[in-house]
Amino acid sequence: MFLTKKHLSRRTALRGMGVTVALPFLDAMVPAQTPLRKTAAVPRSRLACIEMVHGSAGSTPEGLSKNYWSPSQGGADFDFSYSLEPLSPFRDYITIVSGTDARTAEAHVPTEGGADHFRSSAVFLTAAHAKQTAGPDISNGTSIDQMYAQKFRHGAEDATRLPSIQLCIENFGLNGSCAFNYSCIYSETISWASPVEPLTMTVNPRVAFENLFESTPVGNTRGPGSVVDKVATEASRLRRDVGAADRGRLDDYLQEIRGLELRIELIEKHNASVAEREQPAAPLGVPDSWEEHVKLMFDLQAMAFAAEITRVSAFKMSRDTSNRVFPGSGVRTPFHTLSHHNEKPEMIEEFARLNRYHVSFVPYFLEKLRSTPDGDGNLLDHSLVLYGSPMGNSNMHNHRRLPLFLAGHANGELKGNLHHIAPEGTPHANTLLTILHKLGVDAGSIGDSSGEIAI
Numbered sequence: 135m136f137l138t139k140k141h142l143s144r145r146t147a148l149r150g151m152g153v154t155v156a157l158p159f160l161d162a163m164v165p166a167q168t169p170l171r172k173t174a175a176v177p178r179s180r181l182a183c184i185e186m187v188h189g190s191a192g193s194t195p196e197g198l199s200k201n202y203w204s205p206s207q208g209g210a211d212f213d214f215s216y217s218l219e220p221l222s223p224f225r226d227y228i229t230i231v232s233g234t235d236a237r238t239a240e241a242h243v244p245t246e247g248g249a250d251h252f253r254s255s256a257v258f259l260t261a262a263h264a265k266q267t268a269g270p271d272i273s274n275g276t277s278i279d280q281m282y283a284q285k286f287r288h289g290a291e292d293a294t295r296l297p298s299i300q301l302c303i304e305n306f307g308l309n310g311s312c313a314f315n316y317s318c319i320y321s322e323t324i325s326w327a328s329p330v331e332p333l334t335m336t337v338n339p340r341v342a343f344e345n346l347f348e349s350t351p352v353g354n355t356r357g358p359g360s361v362v363d364k365v366a367t368e369a370s371r372l373r374r375d376v377g378a379a380d381r382g383r384l385d386d387y388l389q390e391i392r393g394l395e396l397r398i399e400l401i402e403k404h405n406a407s408v409a410e411r412e413q414p415a416a417p418l419g420v421p422d423s424w425e426e427h428v429k430l431m432f433d434l435q436a437m438a439f440a441a442e443i444t445r446v447s448a449f450k451m452s453r454d455t456s457n458r459v460f461p462g463s464g465v466r467t468p469f470h471t472l473s474h475h476n477e478k479p480e481m482i483e484e485f486a487r488l489n490r491y492h493v494s495f496v497p498y499f500l501e502k503l504r505s506t507p508d509g510d511g512n513l514l515d516h517s518l519v520l521y522g523s524p525m526g527n528s529n530m531h532n533h534r535r536l537p538l539f540l541a542g543h544a545n546g547e548l549k550g551n552l553h554h555i556a557p558e559g560t561p562h563a564n565t566l567l568t569i570l571h572k573l574g575v576d577a578g579s580i581g582d583s584s585g586e587i588a589i
Contacts, residue, residue, distance in 0.1 A: 144442070148372065150364025155347055156295065156441035158387050159508050160380040177509035178292060179545045179573055180439045180517040182447045183279050184496070185258050185324050187251075187454045188473040189525035190537035191486035192217060196479055202486040203537045204232035205553050212553040217486055218539065220494040226550045227500065227514055229540040229589050231565050233556040236524045236533040238263040238563070238581055249314030250531040251454040256320040257533075258524040259448070261563035261581020262329070264320050268311030272319055275581060277326045278566050280333070282573050283446040298446035299438060300325045301342055301431045302335035303424065304413075304453045325448045335450055339398050339430045340419030346434065346443050347391070362392045383507070387440070394433055401426075425462055428495050436502035439513055451492065454525075463491035473528035489537070496521055500541055511543075518544035518569060524562070536562055540569075540589070547572040554589050 142162045148155040159177075192203020192215065205212035212230070214222045221228050239257040241247045246266050256264040262275025283298040305322050312318040325333040336342045347361045362369075369388060373381050401421045405411060412422035421427050428451060435447045452458070457468035465472065465488045467481075472488060475481035496519075503514035522538035525531075543550060556564070563583035570577045571586060 142376075146372075148365035148368040150361075150366075150368070153347055153361050153364040154295070155361060155365050155388075155391065156443045158383060158440040158506070160376060160383060162376045162380050177511070177516040177545060178442075178445055179547070180445045180447075180513065181279060181282050181569075181573060182435060182439075182449065182499075182517060182519045183259055183277075183324065184449045184451060184519065184521045185255060186492050186521070186523050187255065187452045187456065187525065188469060189523050189528040190217065190489045191475075191482045192489070192537060193526035193532075193535045194475075194477065194482055194529065196477065196482050197486060198535065202482070203489065204535075204555070205230065208232075208553050208555040210551050210553075217489040217493055217537075220490065220497055221500075221539070221541070224497060224500050224504070224514075224541060227504075227541050227543060228550055228552075229548055230553040231538045231540065231556065231587065231589065232535070232553065233558065234536050234538065234560045234562040234565055234587075235526070236261065236536055236562040239524055239533040246314070248531065249316050250525065250533070251321070252312050252314055252316040253320050254454055254524045254533070255322075255324050255450065256326075257562075257581075258324045258522070259566065260326055261561065261566055261583065264316070266315055268315050268317050272317050272332065273329050274320070274326050274332070275329050277324060277448070278570055278575075278580065279325055279446050279448045280327045281570060281575050281577060281580075283444075285575070286445055294442055294444050296345070296438070296444040298325070298333075298448065299342065299345070299435070299444050300333050300335040300448045301434065302337050302450035302453075303427055303431070304456055304458065305335055305337050305450065321454050323448075324450055333448075335448070338417040338419045339421075339427070339434065340402065340417070342431070342434050343395065343398055346438055360392055360395055362388050362395075390437065394430070394437065397430065424458065424460060425495070429498055432495070432499040432502065436499065436506065436513070439503070439517065440506050440508070460488065460491060463488050465491070475529050477529060493521070496541070503542070514541070515543045516545050517542040518548065518572060520565075520569060533562075538562075538565060544572050548589065552589060554587060556587055560584075560587065 190203045191197040201215045203217045205215045253264040256274045259277035260275030265273035286294045287297045319332050323332045323335050402418045405418050438444050455470050457470045472485050506513040519541040526534040561582045563581035564587050567583040568586040
């Protein structure tokens with residue numbers, strides 16, 4: 135195979151009854167003695183957008199003075215702040231962006247006053263001002279994840295089986311008008327295919343898993359047995375045609391798929407047997423544990439990126455006005471209640487602990503990406519991860535000094551190890567525009583952008 139320059143297509147997949155398992159990058163996908171950059175297997179950047187609601191303690195005057203979120207020093211010599219310290223093992227991949235404002239999330243007319251929580255998420259990836267309506271005549275903007283996903287739709291040269299995936303935590307049971315005459319759809323998603331096309335986010339890990347590995351529509355039967363069992367014959371055939379390193383990579387990948395499937399099965403079995411659930415309205419596949427739910431969703435995104443099932447994901451880690459309690463953080467005050475801290479220093483400090491706890495789960499995802507080979511590097515080398523909130527100081531319902539950071543090298547477009555302090559009044563949209571340009575999307579502007587940021 136290798137001497138004759140015959141090789142596997144990057145789009146090779148294993149197929150079984152109702153199941154399609156795309157493959158991770160294998161050495162056999164590159165012809166012998168051919169530089170990777172001259173093959174169809176050249177890595178393409180992945181984009182993961184992660185929203186956490188309710189802003190941060192570091193966006194308050196008190197938190198700013200104590201550097202709860204933004205480091206005190208800009209450039210490459212910064213010390214990680216309290217809330218961002220869990221990211222320190224990934225320093226060379228981290229770009230912190232401080233001081234940007236999402237003014238399009240603010241009230242534009244008096245009737246919109248007080249509704250910041252209910253249009254905030256709609257702004258995160260669009261930098262647009264959501265139309266105030268409780269009816270079907272919603273209007274917002276196109277989100278950056280979908281601008282990038284357009285490059286990979288069916289028929290495109292670099293098409294992926296799924297242009298993008300949208301995942302979330304907690305979004306179930308919402309419908310109609312949430313408050314202040316705003317449709318709940320603005321709170322339910324951060325992904326917009328167009329100003330009038332919000333994309334549904336998947337809360338159930340089972341549904342997300344089947345979407346990644348089924349060629350038939352979700353809900354259609356594929357018969358008994360695991361996904362891995364369904365493709366066992368094709369996997370055995372492929373093992374005979376590849377080298378030892380690729381066999382090991384393939385076996386590890388299939389074991390990872392089966393392990394993820396087993397975790398979901400155990401959650402479903404547990405939820406079906408307990409008398410009472412913490413989240414009674416949640417689907418059967420949703421764990422009561424926020425931590426377990428988040429890790430499952432990160433695993434699904436990493437797996438999708440490894441096999442290029444998609445190169446684009448959006449992940450909403452909570453919902454606005456959620457009053458969930460996070461016992462693992464050591465903070466007993468409910469989330470939304472704590473975000474309205476009345477500017478009390480002791481409550482702001484407690485809120486900073488909760489911010490740190492939420493951030494501490496991102497390294498789980500980053501390590502998954504860094505430890506996954508991808509072409510001439512790893513997935514984190516070839517990814518751009520955006521984490522942040524479209525809210526600043528939630529106590530004041532403002533959208534100033536947003537908490538944001540980027541991770542990954544985006545195929546060399548980001549160097550990492552940088553704290554960029556934006557000039558006062560810099561639109562959040564400038565960060566979004568810069569991300570688009572780093573990903574090769576030719577966008578002249580987005581929302582209220584006025585240019586790029588220097589990262």
